[in-house]
Amino acid sequence: MSVYSMTGYASVQSSTAQPLPETEPGRDTNTRLGVEIRSVNSRFLDLVFRLPDELRQAEPALRELLTAQLKRGKVEMRVSLESTTAGSLRSPSPTTLQRLGSLEDSIKSWLPQARPLSVADVLRIATNEDKKPHDHSEELLQLAQAALKDLMAAREREGARLARTMLDRTIQLRALAASATPMVPKLVEQQKTRFLERWKEALSLGGHAVLPEIAHDRALTEATAFAIRIDVSEEITRLASHLDEIERLLGSGGELGKRLDFLIQELHREANTLGSKSASLELTRVSVDMKVLIEQIREQVQNIE
Numbered sequence: 001m002s003v004y005s006m007t008g009y010a011s012v013q014s015s016t017a018q019p020l021p022e023t024e025p026g027r028d029t030n031t032r033l034g035v036e037i038r039s040v041n042s043r044f045l046d047l048v049f050r051l052p053d054e055l056r057q058a059e060p061a062l063r064e065l066l067t068a069q070l071k072r073g074k075v076e077m078r079v080s081l082e083s084t085t086a087g088s089l090r091s092p093s094p095t096t097l098q099r100l101g102s103l104e105d106s107i108k109s110w111l112p113q114a115r116p117l118s119v120a121d122v123l124r125i126a127t128n129e130d131k132k133p134h135d136h137s138e139e140l141l142q143l144a145q146a147a148l149k150d151l152m153a154a155r156e157r158e159g160a161r162l163a164r165t166m167l168d169r170t171i172q173l174r175a176l177a178a179s180a181t182p183m184v185p186k187l188v189e190q191q192k193t194r195f196l197e198r199w200k201e202a203l204s205l206g207g208h209a210v211l212p213e214i215a216h217d218r219a220l221t222e223a224t225a226f227a228i229r230i231d232v233s234e235e236i237t238r239l240a241s242h243l244d245e246i247e248r249l250l251g252s253g254g255e256l257g258k259r260l261d262f263l264i265q266e267l268h269r270e271a272n273t274l275g276s277k278s279a280s281l282e283l284t285r286v287s288v289d290m291k292v293l294i295e296q297i298r299e300q301v302q303n304i305e
Helices: 052-069 093-109 119-130 137-180 182-204 213-230 231-253 257-276 281-301
Strands: 008-021 028-040 044-048 073-085
Touching: 008 137, 028 137, 044 052, 044 231, 052 137, 073 137, 093 119, 137 231, 137 257, 182 281, 231 257, 257 281
Parallel strands: 044 073
Antiparallel strands: 008 028, 028 073
8 A cells, every 4th residue: 555645635626518598599608617736734634624515415426435435634625616608798588688678677667766777787687587507426526536547546646645754764864873872882981981981090199009809890780780771672662663663564555654653752751861871972863863864754754644
């Protein structure tokens, strides 16, 4: 399965011709239907529909279509519907003109001061009267399916890019962990040598002699206690395990954003512990560099579905 981003955009349009009444043969009304889908990251699936009033009844079907494919993200669907009459201006039918004249005479008999109908009034009334409602639901669903397909393709491309970026960061984290592993034995040996020197110096100042075996045993005890305090092998092992799981999830794909987010929290915990145990500037730098890389991964994970 692929890795999908929650960010994407798609837009499709269609145009259909509907014949006008028989009084206007050879003339059509062009209907242009458009569907636009935008999606950004969100903790849950949040759907927003912007539909014309005449297409409101299609919202449940559109919602079902989106929820079958999308699991997370704030998704906005906009639908536009425009109608234009092809060819020259339509002429009102004689029947319509006769009815309008009769109605005007009837109104003036009751309201002598009423304004006479203008040409614009007649054209507007005749156009609205000849309009017949057309059900665009089936066409809308087909167009929405095409838009959703394009959106999923866009989210898949963006998800692949995010996955490559995260895998690159995991490689860098492994390199940092590998560089930190040999630092601890060196620090322990340095601490042992430093303790022996201070021990000998203190005894020489006090005028007491001490057997080398006793000094060596004491130095070994101190070095052991120091090694236990700064040992980061467990943190390095757990960090490597978390990185293995992240790489496995990215390879398997699917709905993995929430699991990745949990693993990022665990990576942060290991990097913080490694920094708290740091006994050298080099190890502190490793911890800081790890945190920077983990934060970069976390930013990418926020966009994974």
